[in-house]
Amino acid sequence: MPLHLYKMKITQTTLFMLLLLASCGGKEDPKAKKLSDYKVEKVKELVGIARIEPANKIYPLGSELAGKIIRILVVEGQVVKKGQLLLEMDESAENAQVTQSNSKVSTRNEKIKSLQAKIEALNIKLKAAEVTMKRDRALADSKAGTDKNAIDSENIYQNLQADIIIAKAEVNEAIASLSELSAETNYFTQLKNKRKIYAPEDGMMLSIEVRPGQALAPGAKIGDFAPSGGLIAITEVDELYAMDVRNGMSVSIAKQGTRELLSTGKIVYCSPYLSKKSIFSDKADNLEDRRVREVRVIVDKPGSVLIGSRVECIIKL
Numbered sequence: 001m002p003l004h005l006y007k008m009k010i011t012q013t014t015l016f017m018l019l020l021l022a023s024c025g026g027k028e029d030p031k032a033k034k035l036s037d038y039k040v041e042k043v044k045e046l047v048g049i050a051r052i053e054p055a056n057k058i059y060p061l062g063s064e065l066a067g068k069i070i071r072i073l074v075v076e077g078q079v080v081k082k083g084q085l086l087l088e089m090d091e092s093a094e095n096a097q098v099t100q101s102n103s104k105v106s107t108r109n110e111k112i113k114s115l116q117a118k119i120e121a122l123n124i125k126l127k128a129a130e131v132t133m134k135r136d137r138a139l140a141d142s143k144a145g146t147d148k149n150a151i152d153s154e155n156i157y158q159n160l161q162a163d164i165i166i167a168k169a170e171v172n173e174a175i176a177s178l179s180e181l182s183a184e185t186n187y188f189t190q191l192k193n194k195r196k197i198y199a200p201e202d203g204m205m206l207s208i209e210v211r212p213g214q215a216l217a218p219g220a221k222i223g224d225f226a227p228s229g230g231l232i233a234i235t236e237v238d239e240l241y242a243m244d245v246r247n248g249m250s251v252s253i254a255k256q257g258t259r260e261l262l263s264t265g266k267i268v269y270c271s272p273y274l275s276k277k278s279i280f281s282d283k284a285d286n287l288e289d290r291r292v293r294e295v296r297v298i299v300d301k302p303g304s305v306l307i308g309s310r311v312e313c314i315i316k317l
Contacts, residue, residue, distance in 0.1 A: 043317060049256065050235035050313040052305045056227040058206060065194050066218045069210055076208050080199040087197040087222060094192035101185040108178045115171045122164045129157040203227040206307060231302040233265060235313045236292035239274050244317050246270060251297045252314040262311060263301035270295055
């Protein structure tokens, strides 16, 4: 092929390719969208795992004194009233001490009565001695009697006065010791009463961790007690949505892993600070550095959930 014809063919091919590229680059891809065309949908609800607890918190019951359990009068899950007897411990030692103290009180009361009767008798003798003393002194002064008789009568009178003073002091001492014995009796009675465990307020015995015949150490735990006053669901909201929750928001409480509605509720508390994940971190090796906001939800139907159970809280934003 002649050289000038070869060059002309290359030029025509190059021109065709340039026109083809220009035509392709000038058209807009119909599938391409601008960044402004994308819309981010706002989250309408948050779902978190929650734990059901009494609104007034669970706390343990225990015994102040060591001793052996005689009777347990309640069962786990039983609703009790304030002051209801829950448990009895052996109180034979305290009963013996109270009986002994009461016996001392009775003996001391009899002694006080005896001393008071003695004082009354001494007062009678004192009056008679006073009459004799005045008579003997008058006889001695009129020379109808002797000074010795007058002096003896005065000594008898003074001795009776001293005996009365001593008897009154003994009465005061006996009365004082009686007060001490009464305080002792009261102390042993209080120890005896501490052998009985009563419900501190209206609520429910969640657990009983002891058995009849078991010996308890001082301060030993008897079981867990839940005061009455409704139930709450405690959940945690990720820090990404922490500012989106507030008091008064409606919440649906469902079985964990499902949307089966158990109860409705309302947020009554939002923590004022962020904290690390708590019991809701199921794995000990979960090292994700995320913080959460604690949220508490009052349960509208407490009878539909169990204390300590896990549920899902669906928060409507």
